[in-house]
Amino acid sequence: MKIPTISSDAPYSASQRAWLSGFFAGMHSQLLQSANTVVQTEARVVNILYGSQTGNAQSVANDAATAAKAHGLKPLVHSMDEITAAQLSVMATVLLITSTYGEGEMPDSVQMLWDEVAKLSETTWYTMHYAVFALGDTSYDLFCEAGKNWDNKLAELGALRLFDRVDCDVDYEEPAQAWLALVVPHISGTQQTAAVLDMSAPLEEKPQYHRKHPFPAALVVNRLLTAPHSSKETRHYEISIAGSGLHYEAGDALCVIPSNCPTLVTDIIAALACQGDEDEPVKGELMSLRDALSTHYEIKTPSKEFIEELAKRSGDQHLNGLVNATDKQALSDFLWGRDTLDLLRTYPICEFSAAEFLGLLKPLQHRAYSISSSSKVSPDTVHLTVASVRYHSGGRDHKGVCSTFLADLVTDSTKVKCFFLPNKVFRVPEDNTVPMIMVGPGTGIAPFRAFLQERQARQAIGKNWLFFGDRNADTDFIYQDELNAFKEQGVLTRLELAFSRDQEDKIYVQDKMREHGAELFAWLVEGGYFFVCGDAYRMAKDVDNALHQLIATHGNLSEQQALDYVNQLKKEKRYVRDVY
Ligand SMILES: Cc1cc2nc3c(=O)[nH]c(=O)nc-3n(C[C@H](O)[C@H](O)[C@H](O)COP(=O)(O)OP(=O)(O)OC[C@H]3O[C@@H](n4cnc5c(N)ncnc54)[C@H](O)[C@@H]3O)c2cc1C
Ligand SMILES: NC(=O)c1ccc[n+]([C@@H]2O[C@H](COP(=O)([O-])OP(=O)(O)OC[C@H]3O[C@@H](n4cnc5c(N)ncnc54)[C@H](OP(=O)(O)O)[C@@H]3O)[C@@H](O)[C@H]2O)c1
Ligand SMILES: Cc1cc2nc3c(=O)[nH]c(=O)nc-3n(C[C@H](O)[C@H](O)[C@H](O)COP(=O)(O)O)c2cc1C
Structure with missing residues (x-):
């Protein structure tokens, strides 16, 4: 058995490399100790569960499935919102791969299952054998918290941990491959190493352009959306993908790899x-x-x-x-x-x-941006709506790396290295007749501009309702002409505006939701979809609270019944969020 080595050219700091090497050495000795106790699982099924917001954990899960297949196992891959606690409890072998979001929180697709499992206190899950691969980012205080919580909870419920959890920083690919090279052969009972893994037939095809092989695109439009005298700067970008063979869907994000100022x-x-x-x-x-x-x-x-x-x-x-x-x-x-x-x-x-x-530095990471165009209208360009991060602190002007790379540094001769981040959940419903409610203050409007274009191109007859807001109407009402045109053309059925700084007391999108709570609830009852995009830390939480409250009020429901109602919306993928 070969212990994976962390190559010296991998972009880890010395301390990270030492930690990873130590970790894999430890895992190897654990493997030797437990080699005689490998559990032969029912029909050699391995359940690969993933919780992912932007696709990284899902991509590790797909690699896990490919590796499992190569070892004669039968991989069953589930997003964690597709299973219940009862289904989980009878799984014999589980590889659980999850990222962490918000401030040490579960990804949206994991929260409901977690809420169910966290409440359990039995210790009878001893037929389950599991290993957790946690994705996170060490720049957050609660590093890999979601993975840690799952790992602890499964052990508390009596399940047997096959391997110590791996907590993985932003460069997850190499540790993930090393983890799979140990965990999968161990489960299959075959002692093959990564070198003999047949990864040639991945279950899901890898995209042509990705993080390690981005597409060099031309930036063809860089336009200020906010007024020059606004207190903030939001810009509209158009990035050419002509000739690349690339395709995107409204709801996807584009990742940009910047260079520093x-x-x-x-x-x-x-x-x-x-x-x-x-x-x-x-x-x-x-x-x-x-x-x-x-x-x-x-x-x-x-x-x-x-x-x-x-x-x-x-x-x-x-x-x-x-x-x-x-x-x-x-x-x-x-x-x-x-x-x-x-x-x-x-x-x-x-x-x-x-x-x-x-x-002592971390590798420079890409930044994701929700796409603000529909490929039905702009097949050769991807539109982005980006707030430039600029602030003065400690006597110096500070600039956000990627937002100001796009704003200030890209010239006609510079290419923007980018790749798509598909979001299969955050999509315009296939059914063109169902209502859509979209809540997107600030740059949160981005995917909803794309959604409205998409609905118009499809000649969808479903009603559309947008809640938008920003600081001041006269300077920050971005895409005002387009939104008015959508209204005149009957694409945008309702537009609610919340400009927070135009009056003494703040008015936010959730205030507008409450104000129109009865109609909003009626749209949900008609089968409406509820989408939220923008700030995860304050706005999305407050909007979520407002949604619960208005459902309770206008549905005449108790707090618990309103929660069940919202959970049902989530299960049906009718309440989905793209928040950051
Ligand atoms: C799925 C997804 C979709 C996204 N979509 C969009 C989008 O459509 N549009 C968009 O604009 N962004 C979007 N973002 C956010 C985007 O990815 C970047 O985080 C954002 O552009 C900032 O990156 P930056 O490199 O410019 O700033 P960074 O170099 O990353 O700096 C940001 C950091 O600067 C510090 N900072 C910021 N403001 C202040 C201040 N006033 N005072 C002190 N410190 C401050 C904070 O520490 C902050 O974390 C999205 C993110 C995700 C994950
Ligand atoms: N996680 C992150 O790092 C993160 C998250 C979101 C945005 N950003 C970055 O911040 C920059 C600006 O973002 P943005 O234009 O999307 O948004 P923004 O400027 O922060 O806010 C847009 C509007 O939302 C209002 N708002 C503030 N708190 C709210 C709440 N609790 N509920 C509802 N609305 C609230 C703001 O009001 P007031 O300002 O008047 O209170 C403003 O009117 C961008 O660079 C973006 O990428 C970063
Ligand atoms: C808005 C946001 C919040 C995040 N919060 C955390 C966090 O609290 N702790 C952490 O370890 N990682 C955090 N991360 C990092 C993600 O877990 C990490 O990028 C991971 O690779 C994402 O995997 P996914 O694409 O499968 O969701 C956060 C990332 C974003 C964009």
Whole structure:
């Protein structure tokens, strides 16, 4: 049995690489210990359960199924919203693969099953053998919390853990392959390694362009949507996919791989007292420090490793107190508005060589954007609606990496590296007659512009109702002309507007929902779909509360009955969200 190695060109920091190597060594010894107790499962079925918001966990689940098939197992792949606790309880072998969302929360597709299972207190699930692969991002306080909760709960219910859970950071592909190379042969009872896995016939075809092989697209339109004197900047982009063979659906997202702002790169090189031309090994090849910082590493948002190292090297009491506190809120508050450069400048006593510094950074990630066009109207271009992140803090202007890459850095000669993120749930209903209710304040309007285009192109007769809002009507009513045209053409049946800062007291989309609660409930009773897009942390939660309340009020239901009603909408995929 071969222990997978984490290749030195993989974009992990030294500490991440050491952790992963240690983890797999530990897993290997566990495997040897339990090799004689492999459980032969019923008809060699392996249940592969995934909870995914944007497709990563689903892609690991598909790879798991391919690997299982290659080992003579019968993989049954289920999204976690397709099964109940009763069905789960009788599964003999389970590979559970889930991401974490919001602030340490379950992905939407997992929440209902979790609510059911979390309530259970029996300890009779001892016929189940399971392993959990958790996807997350170490920049969040509650790293891989959903996976951790499942792992603990299944053990508490009496199920037997086959392997220690893997908690995986944003670069999940290599750890996932290594995990599968151990877990799947163990379950099948065959001791094959990754080298002999037949991964040639994946169950779901891999897209032509993906994270590791993005499409180089031209940015053909970059237009300001908000007024020049607005307090925010939201832009409309059109990205050409002509000749690529690519296709998208309204509801999908486009992921953009940015490069960092050259001024920030120069300032960081100066803060490190380097020149920028130092040769550094990155992914197995030598490149200059400047190039590495420009295109390979996240240099704006400080990594946990960097902050911890800074605390250690500086010996600063305040910073050490924040880093070591159990409650991370004070550290989050301290970091709000401070980027990596601010921290380097705050603790000049800490000197880093170029290699040390790079070793403490996370790989630069793509950013996802909900597509704001329908391919029925724009087959060759993808439209995006992006708020540029710009703020002043600590005496400096700060810019969001990707939103301002699109706004400021892409020129006629620069290509935008991108790939699609399909969202099979967040779609215009196939039935052209059912009503759609769409709640999308701010950039949350993006997919609903696409939905309205889609419905118009399909000549769908179903009613459409949009709840939109932003700060001020005169500066931030984006796509106003288009929305008015949709209304005149009868595509947009109702438009409710909530401009939060046009009066003393805030008015939000959920206030408008409550105001029109009776009609909204009537649309749901008619079979309507309820879509939400935009901010996950405040707006989506408040909209969810308002939905429960108006269903209780206008359906004459108790709190519990309203909850059941909402859960039924979720089960029928009539309440779906694209929130971030
Ligand atoms: C599925 C999905 C769909 C999405 N769709 C859209 C979309 O349609 N349109 C859209 O605009 N975005 C969308 N996003 C969000 C988008 O992916 C990016 O997160 C967003 O553009 C910011 O990225 P950035 O690289 O510009 O900023 P980053 O470099 O990632 O910086 C953002 C960080 O800056 C800090 N920050 C921001 N504002 C302030 C402030 N005022 N003060 C202090 N610190 C601050 C915060 O720490 C914040 O996390 C979507 C996200 C997902 C997951
Ligand atoms: N998770 C994330 O990182 C995340 C989430 C969402 C947005 N963003 C980023 O923030 C930037 C701006 O986003 P945006 O244009 O979509 O939205 P936004 O500017 O944050 O807000 C749009 C509208 O929603 C209102 N709003 C605030 N709190 C609300 C609540 N609890 N319920 C309902 N409405 C509420 C705002 O009002 P007031 O501002 O007047 O209160 C404003 O009118 C973008 O860069 C976006 O990517 C990031
Ligand atoms: C809005 C948002 C919130 C997130 N919250 C967390 C979190 O609290 N903890 C964590 O470990 N990861 C968090 N993540 C990271 C995701 O779990 C990670 O990107 C994962 O690979 C997504 O997998 P999926 O595509 O299968 O959903 C968050 C990501 C987004 C976009």
